[in-house]
Amino acid sequence: MPVFINRVLNMKNIKVIGFDMDYTLVRYHTEAFEKLTHSLAAHRLADRPDYPEEVKHLDFDFQRASVGLVIDKRNGNLLQVSRHGKVKIAFHGLEVLDYHKQQIIYQEMAIDLRDPDFQSLDTSFAISYGVLFSQLVQMKSDGFSLPDYRHLAEDVNHEIDILHQDDSIKSRLRTDFDRYVIKDPKVAGMLERYRDYGKKLMIITNSDYGYTRQLLDYALNPYLKKHKTWQDLFDIVITFAEKPRFFEQKGRFLRIDPKTELMSNHTEAVDSGIYQGGNFHKLQQDLGFSGSEILYLGDHIYGDVVSIKKTCNWRTALVLGDLEDEIQGLKKSQSVQEEINRLMGEKLILEKEINILDSKRFEGENIPRSRLTPLFDKMDGLNTRISDLLGQYKAFFNPYWGEILRAGFDESRYAEQVEKYACIYMTKVSDLYEYSPKTYFRPFRRVMPHEDMTLLS
Template sequence: MSVFVNRILNMKKIKAIGFDMDYTLVRYKTENFERLTYGEVQKKLVEVLNYPSEILDLKFEFNLVQQGLVIDKIRGNLLHVSRFGKVKKANHGLRTLSFTEQNDTYSNSVIDLSDKNFQSLDTAFSVSNGVLYAQLVELKEKGVELPRYDLLADHIKEAIDICHSDGSLKTTVANNLSDYIIQDERLVDLLEMYKECGKKLIIITNSEFYYCKNLLEYAIDPFLKNHKSWKDLFEITITLSSKPRFFHFRNNYLRIDPDTATMTNHEGPITPGVYQGGYAGKLQKDLGLKGSEILYLGDHIYGDVLALKKTFGWRTALVVEPLEDEIKAIQKSKPVQRTINNYMKDKEALERQLDQLEMDKYLKKDFNKDEVGKIYSRIDKINNNISNELETYRTCFNPHWGELMRAGQEESRFADQIEKYACVYVAKVSDLLEHSPRTYYRPIKRILPHELI
């Protein structure tokens, strides 16, 4: 895998590198973890929120949802949205809306995520959320007594929050690490290389210290060559940071004794150690660095990347876990895409001929009606061929939603957010090992339509 560059990033100027933990430093076996989350949320909906027990019969379907979709809470729909906020595909429950239904509902709409009636599914953690929402909407349409569509969305989020707060998810993961966590020796090689090159390494995570400790001891400690523990590798570790609040609000720091997990109020500068809470502004000030000298890597556009980009100007890298499968799918689809492109060239040439013949008619020149009919027939044949090729093309990607980074011919809203707020993006942090800690990352010049002439 490579590093994909949206904006110039000169690693020579980066003096501190911060990392989120979950899905960034520590990689999850996503399908396993989302299945676990799905099951625990089902239980909470029944036991805490009094949902009918028949929802426990629902089965988790990993590919039913992909990262980057949007929930329309009022209409009960899942949406695949373009960078311009236009809906390119919509599902109601498990049913895809027809072109007419979709057009009638959304043709004059621009999806604005600042509207509380829309909920974005922007992280790998949100797959189970979307799957369960779609299935509950489907059950509701079949006559099961369930709340309004918007309340379904709110209740699922509430149940997920309960699962995180009561430890039901994290306890299971901590007790079965090999089932849910991926060990990546290359990641540890990268971190030690950065450390040796003088970069200050920092963790800023929303997870509690005990969970952070368990996962890092499993994912990092076995592969360390020049350090005894992850605590020696990272200069500062900040747990329960409450991102994105960490980038906006002046919360106090608590210092944690990593051996006993006891906490004390912290006064004065932030020095090497383990902390809870706090505020990014104080961290940056005590590090004595400019925002442009800090790179932060995370997996959440809004929680990790957008907030700090707007407040402190830190450089940003986004970890997009599904990117690895997406790139494989793109490679697999290339022969089909070439065939489609060739058909489109033939079709455009015929359309130009047809336009000229139609103009002859309007200009009262000789008009060959038979020739027009032949051209329409050839275009119809090409359209059928393209339709067949598109069916093959779609089999390369998510069977329900297609490409992650595209919505039709346009970039998806998810791709647009990555481009706007991430300096670089990768499928996993260890992909950076292919490049020197002093690499000057430069974006490829984007070609504008008029530049193709």
């Protein structure tokens, strides 16, 4: 897959490259991973007195949620939101909210994610959250006694957070990495090439050191050709970083002994070694590079990209694995989209003709109705054909939500964040393997509406 470029990024000027680990350096089989998380969280909820036993028997439907959606805790809805904050699709539980109800709730509202009523699903780790929340809302609609929507959202979020923190999930992964982890030999090759070109490499991950070591031993060590282990490859490894707090607050560094895994307080320079916690201020100061000389790659749009741009001005790259299937859908639907574009061109010409005649009528010229009627009939025919083709187009994507980076004809809220905060983005970190470490990434010139010659002709 190619690397997609939002703004100029000259890799010759990058001295340090940092990586998140989960879903960045190491990819997971997302459906299997999120099915496990969903099952464990559902069982935990079912063990609580305010949740029925039936919760633990809920089946996981991977398509029911996707990255970039927004949970409305007040109304119990799962939303697809445009870059302008307008709701384009809404589900209440497992049922699509009809247009009339959607308009009543959201017509006068622009969704603001700073509002505590809303929570975004900004990483693949959140898919199980969206699916389970929707299922619980449906159970509540079906008559089960359950907490209110806000508590449903908070309880699901809490249980999933605990699963990630207390080793419940990772202990299962350790026993069966083959099932959950995607091995990608090109990642090791790409990293070793960057070292050959003199780049410093670092990891900043929220995972603990024990899990980090086991996962990278499995995913990287077998494919290294110039280094014995991944520890020899990275200058600095920071575990349990608690991003985005790592970029927003000042925490202390603990140094980890890789042999004993014992930790000690560290106040000296952070220039090499394995650590826990800390903060970007000291890290960047000790590295001695400006923010524009550091590139960080991660999968979490807020924790790995937005928070960095707002606090330390590092260059950023987003790894959006969910985009891979979407790109395949775009390729398969290309002929349908081309036909839609052709018909939209015809519609534009027809609308101009109608507007000209209508203006002449307004100015007093005698334009018989019989001259306009065939044009309106032709417009109705075009609209019908376009509507049918749009139905065909949607069949290539998620059956409930469509495209991740689209919300109807608009870009989605998630797409707006990707464009605004990620210098480049890609489907997997090994996409960089196809590019020289000296690549000058340049975006194409963006065409604004007033620059579209089809509108000016």
